[in-house]
Amino acid sequence: MAERAVPPRVAVAERGASEAGFKKSCIPEVGRLLSMAAAAKPHGVIAESGTGSGVGTAWLHSGLGAGARLVTVERDEALARRAASVFADDNRVSVLTGDWRLLEQHAPFDVFFCDGGGKRDDPQAVVELLAPGGLLILDDFTPSPHWPPRFGDEVDELRMFYLTHPALDATEVLTTPVSSAVVGARRL
Numbered sequence: 759m760a761e762r763a764v765p766p767r768v769a770v771a772e773r774g775a776s777e778a779g780f781k782k783s784c785i786p787e788v789g790r791l792l793s794m795a796a797a798a799k800p801h802g803v804i805a806e807s808g809t810g811s812g813v814g815t816a817w818l819h820s821g822l823g824a825g826a827r828l829v830t831v832e833r834d835e836a837l838a839r840r841a842a843s844v845f846a847d848d849n850r851v852s853v854l855t856g857d858w859r860l861l862e863q864h865a866p867f868d869v870f871f872c873d874g875g876g877k878r879d880d881p882q883a884v885v886e887l888l889a890p891g892g893l894l895i896l897d898d899f900t901p902s903p904h905w906p907p908r909f910g911d912e913v914d915e916l917r918m919f920y921l922t923h924p925a926l927d928a929t930e931v932l933t934t935p936v937s938s939a940v941v942g943a944r945r946l
């Protein structure tokens with residue numbers, strides 16, 4: 759079956775991931791969610807923790823408005839350099855090298871794809887970095903038919919944290935039959 763083409767810059771970043779042997783890039787189903795979220799905030803500050811080789815960044819970039827900015831951070835220097843080269847021609851994009859907390863100086867965020875640093879180690883700080891109305895996207899969950907959601911035999915406390923956080927309107931969406939993402943909007 760034919761596959762829907764990905765944006766050219768995503769293809770460049772995917773080639774970079776393959777050259778680097780990096781296997782944690784987001785899948786196109788998540789990428790299209792990222793592009794849609796960025797497009798919803800055409801003058802926004804769009805952020806990503808955990809750049810990898812820039813695949814998720816490229817998806818965010820594909821929806822980036824002319825008046826928006828995109829900031830992403832990666833602690834692996836070689837990956838950050840590789841990703842930065844994909845966006846060298848666009849001064850709306852900043853690729854930072856270091857810990858995810860470097861993002862704080864660019865907050866509040868209108869979109870935050872939290873994918874490396876923050877998601878598990880400081881979820882409350884993640885929520886606090888969102889602007890009112892800001893969109894949070896977290897991928898790589900396993901769909902669960904239960905409430906509260908379970909991962910294996912245990913209640914997934916992390917997923918519960920985001921889904922029931924009083925400052926968020928959040929839900930879980932299937933990205934494939936076997937994977938899901940949590941998406942939320944920060945209440946005003």
Ligand SMILES: C[S@@+](CC[C@H](N)C(=O)[O-])C[C@H]1O[C@@H](n2cnc3c(N)ncnc32)[C@H](O)[C@@H]1O
Pocket residue numbers: 782783784806807808809810811812813814815831832833834837856857858859873874875876
């Ligand atoms: C799932 S991968 C990112 C994939 C990328 N967002 C994409 O969609 O293509 C997670 C990345 O986060 C980086 N990372 C993990 N912890 C981090 C931290 N505390 N600060 C910055 N980067 C971190 C890892 O080095 C890894 O490259």
